[in-house]
Amino acid sequence: MKGLVIKNTGSCYVVKTECGDCVSCKIKGNFRLRGIRTTNPVAVGDNVEITDAAPDGTAYITAIDARRNYIIRRASNLSKESHIIAANIDLAFLIATIKEPETSTTFIDRFLATAEAYGIKAVIIVNKTDLLDNDEREYADALQYLYTSIGYDVIMMSATANDAAAGIDKILQLANGRTALFSGNSGVGKSTIINLLIPGAGLKVGNISASHHTGMHTTTFSEMFPLPGGGYLIDTPGIKGFGTIDFDKSQVAHYFPEIFRASAGCRYHNCTHTHEPGCAVLQAVSDSLISQSRYASYLSILDDATDPKYRKAY
Ligand SMILES: Nc1nc2c(ncn2[C@@H]2O[C@H](COP(=O)(O)OP(=O)(O)OP(=O)(O)O)[C@@H](O)[C@H]2O)c(=O)[nH]1
Ligand SMILES: [Mg+2]
Ligand SMILES: [Zn+2]
Incomplete structure (x- = not known):
């Protein structure tokens, strides 16, 4: 039987079959995909083949269809294990906030670069604009201007204000x-926004810690919900950092559209845009045509990207 993985609760996967039933499935201990070492060999969004349920109600996932794409992150920069956030997606919304909590530009850029690397269109939603004072509003506008000028859609909104509908x-x-x-x-506000998009979804929404101004990790498992007008939304647990994986040093610039565009003017074709004479990217940074924060994020990814010849096969 074929089905779609709509929820992943650690060791158990909920699979929606072609007949529309939801079956709780497990995977055999030795089930590993070749090529990627991940904490979850099967991800939400995977199309899978499952066995009939055994008398105790358990079914097993026996095969995964080739993925059209997936988005993956490393738990931390030191960690070799990576986690597939979701597979076979058309679009990735990155929800960011200026405060309560503060999303760093490094986080935004690492997410965007990963989406570029996997060929997935990314859109930034800046939520909680109702909380901003004038200075913060100016900063939010500057972020919107920056990412729009690079080519990303940026949606500014407040999910809890009266004008959330726009x-x-x-x-x-x-x-x-x-x-x-x-x-x-x-x-x-990921779950808050999904509740607005899918009336009746009834997702649990958490508080913000008064002392740390961060979320409380309310959503603990990824889950896929059908949109009334067709399509699916995938709610995911909040993440702290976004460790990139599998990037060659020589490829990182390709995942920053404005850096890639500027690099056409570099003197050396293998320029790393760090120190080389005649580097058009360094020139553009010093002329403020490329933002300092984007360039800093580029360097941070370059720093944990490995040289192909040193990369371990895993
Ligand atoms: N002021 C304000 N609060 C908001 C807004 N959107 C969401 N919140 C609040 O922020 C808190 C966290 O919202 P959630 O939807 O649980 O956030 P989440 O991103 O799903 O968090 P995790 O599940 O922990 O990853 C809740 O108290 C929401 O009511 C907003 O636009 N403005
Ligand atoms: Mg949530
Ligand atoms: Zn260069």
Whole structure:
């Protein structure tokens, strides 16, 4: 029987079969995909083959269809284990907030670069604009200007204010009929926004810690929900950092569209844009045509990207 993995609760997967039933499935201990070492060999969004349920009600996942794409992160920079956030997605929404909690530009850029690397369109949602004072509002506008100028869609909204509908409409225009991932730090409002997009979804929403101004990790498992107008949304647990994996040093610039565009003017074709004479990227940074924060994120990924010849096969 064929089905779609709609929920992953650690050792157990909920699979929606072609007949529309939801079956609780396990995987055999030795079930590993070749090529990637992950904490979850099967991810939400995977199309799988499952056995008939045994008398005790358990079914097993026996095969995974080839993935069209997937988005993956390392738990930390030191960790070799990676986690597939979701597979076979059309669109990734990154929910960011200026405060309560504060999303760092490094986090945003690492997420965007990963989406570029896997060929997935990413859209930034800046939520909780109702909390901003004038200075913070100016900062939010500057972020919107920056990412829009690079080519990303940026939606500014407040999910809990009266005018949330305008933001929700923009999200629906992009998400309808597609499979869209919602990702971001804990507490930025992912589940709150999905509740608005899917009336009746009834997702649990958490508080923000008064002392740390961060979320409380309310959503603990990834789960996929059908959109009334067609398509799916995937709610995910909040993540702290976004460790990149599998990037060659020589490839990192390809995942920063504006750096890639500027690099056409570099003197050396193998320029790393760090110290080389005649580097058009360094020139663009010093002329403020490329933002300091984006360049810093580029360097941070370059730092943990490995040289192909040193890369371990895993
Ligand atoms: N002021 C304000 N609060 C919001 C907004 N959107 C969400 N919140 C609040 O932020 C808190 C966290 O929201 P959640 O939807 O649980 O956040 P999440 O991103 O799903 O968090 P995790 O599941 O922990 O990853 C809740 O108290 C929401 O009511 C907003 O636009 N403005
Ligand atoms: Mg949540
Ligand atoms: Zn260069």
